[in-house]
Amino acid sequence: MGDCNYLGGNEKCQVVVEETWKVLRLLGVDERYLRLKWISASEGNVFAEEVRAFTQLLKQLGRNPLAESGGALPEPMVSAPV
16 A cells, blocks of 8 residues: 555545445445455456456346446435434
């Protein structure tokens, strides 16, 4: 972490992905639909294995519930202040 050539871009990405996981949980969507892995450009075999494993996981999970519901959002799991 932090060794990105683009001045902390990977650290910013980590924050965005963690926030996105929170939103997915609030929507009742399995957060495993979004994966973040740090892989160096020199690790082509690691990248290929991650893509294979993620593809297999997505097949097991099936279509996401929002796609199945035609995009209709579930009832909110928390109430927002008015």
